[in-house]
Amino acid sequence: MIDLHLLRADPSEVTRALARRGVDANLIEDIVELDVVHRSLLQRQETLRAEVKAISKEVGAAKKAGDETAAAALAEQSRRLGAEEREAAHEAELAGVALRNELLVLPNIPSSETPDGLGEADNVECSRWWPGSESGAPEPRYEEFQRVPHWEIGEQLGLLDLERAAKLSGSMFPLFRAQGSQLLRALGSYALQQHSDAYEEIRPPTLVLTETLMSTGHLPKFSDEAYALERDGLWAIPTAEVPLTSMHKDEILKEDELPRRFTAQTACFRREAGAAGRDTRGLLRLHEFDKVELFAYVTPDQAHEAHMDILRRAEQLLQDFGLYYRVLDLCCGDLGGSSARTFDLEVYAPGCDQWLEVSSISWFADYQARRANVRFRPADGGSIQFVHTVNGSALAWARIWAAIVENGRQADGSVVLPDVLSPYLNDTVIPVR
RNA sequence: GGAGGGAUGGCAGAGCGGACGAAUGCACUGGUCUUGAAAACCAGCGUUGUGAAAGCAACCGAGGGUUCGAAUCCCUCUCUCUCCGCCA
DSSP: OOOHHHHHHOHHHHHHHHHTTTOOHHHHHHHHHHHHHHHHHHHHHHHHHHHHHHHHHHHHHHHHTTOHHHHHHHHHHHHHHHHHHHHHHHHHHHHHHHHHHHHHHSOOOOOTTSOOOSSGGGOEEEEEEOTTGGGTOOOOOOOGGGOSOHHHHHHHHTSBOHHHHHHHHOTTOOOBOHHHHHHHHHHHHHHHHHHTTTSEEEOOOSEEEHHHHHHTTOTTTTGGGSOEEGGGTEEEOSSTHHHHHHTTTTOEEEGGGOSEEEEEEEEEEOOOGGGTTSSOSTTSSOSEEEEEEEEEEEOGGGHHHHHHHHHHHHHHHHHHTTOOEEEEEOOGGGSOTTOSEEEEEEEEETTTTEEEEEEEEEEOTTHHHHHHTOEEEOTTSOOOEEOEEEEEEEEEHHHHHHHHHHHTBOTTSOEEOOGGGGGGSSOSEEOOO
């Protein structure tokens, strides 16, 4: 949610900023008008309420003085005003709900640093890395034996059983086997261990309340994207960002306990409703996948550094795995609705010859914190304000799994895994069967 | 799932129709005293909405109701504690 005060104070500035991501100016005008109406209704109600309270006091005084006639007359007057107040309250309530509903679907204001642009094609590539790139090695070239997609390798070596997965859950659900499953576990363990120096490890619930999914901005706008358990009023989380953002819901933190950093690995569930038919092979797009998330509540001053820390850590993991990747600075048009600025990390998978998005690292300013009502008390005694939130994947494992397996394929068909994973594996070589 | 108890300010805990935004204690902040600290004493000490301000309004788990008036009475829900049942 963006700040209503900001909208009141400078509607044209908000309109200009949101136009960068294609929001219609009329929508903002409507909200400003609704706000004026809402406040005047609220004021009318509160005035009536104050009168009722004042007269009620007089009733008590009159009764105490033994003047029953006066008391009855005052009570009658108060009753009439009370009826009026209820009516006013109802109107104010309706206006308030309408205002809130409009505000909830309004996206965040993009950072001034976020590049202009309307779609994917306008994202800015900031950097590329590949093994040896620091010391001037040329961009990687791939051997013919690395040009085998992971779903074929997975089947050949008994690492992946998508056919049986479909039998259980339908398409786009993975089933890892043997060393394939171990690789997945190793990836998660390695990452959580790497982050444990500064990020508290959390294992949150995977099913959450509607309001929890509201806080991050996934609802109300994107309900088609999430799995719902209607009978119980619960939603399957699309990312650990969701429970982490609401962990301190309705709390006021102390400035000196910020930043608070968390890391969590969870299953992530996505209906991928709008993506029917796209990237459906193998592990490219799944309804369920495991992901380690990095998250922090910060002060506005700490936000930039915290955002960069997550980016650095995600990149470090990719470098540890020796993967060829690029960093994209998402333009306004491709930015998620809650985000002010986002970097995407894409890994090159030689077997399917595609860049795979494996991380999305975002600064939300106070947009999510306002929805989740997470605030902090400044150390200098200033007034309470909303925290900022930042988060990013480090990393989304299914696609990393695919990239590692395709990269590591040897001429004989076996697969060599990154050395850094050896403490978590029996063997870093997956042999031909 | 069944029976019973509970939910009040940072914490503990009183209040159980009008004088309650809420006693008291602890914690915290400022002051006096002291070379400094402790103790003692004095003062202050929640959040939100609205407003230029004074002020007005809301908040005693949440939502609804009764009443001229609700922290206080009634209903529903949530969470929690104890006991029973079931279960990884």
